[in-house]
Amino acid sequence: MAEQREVRVSRMQWEAEGVLSLRLTRIESEDPMPEWAPGDHIDVYVPDGTTRQYSLCGDPTDRGHWEIAVLREHEGRGGSAYIHDELRVGDRLLVTRPRNTFALEDASHHALVAGGIGITPMMAMAEHLAREDRPFHLTYGGRTSGAMAFRDRLAVLGDRVSFLAEDAQGRPDLEALVRDLPEGGLVYVCGPLGLLQAVQAAAEAVHGPDHDVVRFELFSRDGLEPVVGQALDADDYELVLARSGHTLRLAPEDNILDKALALGVDVDNDCREGICGSCVTAIISGEVDHRDLVMTKKEHAAMKEMMICVSRPTCARLELDL
Ligand code: FES
Structure with missing residues (x-):
């Protein structure tokens, strides 16, 4: 069982259409919040006893607070509806310690690709790489400009970020993005399943099926074919x-x-x-x-x-x- 802790919601703020950011603060007298790194996520317990995963997107050096952002998902299982409609500043939330299955590896260049709410881990990575003065570029796509959260915060990164609202600039050219990746570079992608699959397909088209240049994170297998794999040819x-x-x-x-x-x-x-x-x-x-x-x-x-x-x-x- 993952280690849990209670936190207090100390701020809720609109970041874009349907996207709320939450500032989570340690409860009085508790130790500082556990350390985290870009790409980490926490599980948030919702009233039906299940959990939802959210990437941390604040400042990792701030040991008093965490920040997450939640898109209201109309087709979802109800976790985002609870957060948007019922949770309020001052309420307490049960969460797990941060976990990382999406760590930034050493690379000559990081090409970060975010779609929609997938911007949350990508923003933490981009800000971290900028602080460390390492080469990266963030390609951030969304349906419309108004649906893209954190545009102002990301604007300070200058030309290291490209904003692509689909209704105005269309979709990113993923094959060109993979083709232009410098030797030793990696592509990190977070967003809808279709975007992840499109980046994988672009990498396969450019580097062949055995490429190992794409890193991604999924919080659900919804929409994916079940993995059958090769069975061992024996009874036991x-x-x-x-x-x-x-x-x-x-x-x-x-x-x-x-x-x-x-x-x-x-x-x-x-x-x-x-x-x-x-x-x-x-x-x-x-x-x-x-x-x-x-x-x-x-x-x-x-x-x-x-x-x-x-x-x-x-x-x-x-x-x-x-
Ligand atoms: S429980 Fe096995 S990867 Fe999550």
């Missing part, structure tokens, strides 16, 4: 949980996370869809079919870690550090 395999001393025989498609939890093994987990990174487990020996959307292609090929909620073995014996 041996799973060894080395630290807890369990050896069991499982069918290739059995959920390793569920089996480990049923044995009382303590494993952090949250999304159960291979997108949050919390169930990451070290592989001691064996090979797996990686089905997560957190790790990079290089990390998949290294076979050192796996997300046990979704990935499955491709070998007769898999030994994990659990």
Whole structure:
């Protein structure tokens, strides 16, 4: 279970049509807020007991406050409606510690691409890179200019940001963006699924299917085809949980996370869809079919870690550090 804390909503402010920013402040007498880095997100508990993930977009050096921004989603599950319609300044919210599955890696250049509310982690990254005087460019697209949050705040970054309102300037030329990426550069993208897929397609068109230049973050697999993967061609395999001393025989498609939890093994987990990174487990020996959307292609090929909620073995014996 992720570590939780209570925070107070100390400011709510409109940033664009349908986008509210929230300033979250530590409760009196509590320690400073935990540190965070650009790309981190927190889970916010809503009244139905479920959580919603929001990227932190404030100033990481401010240990008294965090900032998130919430788009009112008419098709959503109700979390954004609660925040927009019921939550008010002074209310308390239960949240988790910041987590990062979208860290800024070293690169010769960072090409940041944001669509709509996907600007939140990209803005924290852009401001961080600007503070460190590292080369980057942020391409920020939205439906209309009025729907694009934080334009004034981003304007101080000058020509390192391109604003593209779709109704006026059209969509970004993603193939050109990937083609012009300097050697050793990386593309970071956050926004609607269609944008992520378009950036991936552009990278494949320019660099081939084995490219490893795109980094992205998803908070849901909604709209994605279920990942089937290559099944192990056998009735069962041996799973060894080395630290807890369990050896069991499982069918290739059995959920390793569920089996480990049923044995009382303590494993952090949250999304159960291979997108949050919390169930990451070290592989001691064996090979797996990686089905997560957190790790990079290089990390998949290294076979050192796996997300046990979704990935499955491709070998007769898999030994994990659990
Ligand atoms: S629980 Fe989220 S990646 Fe496994």
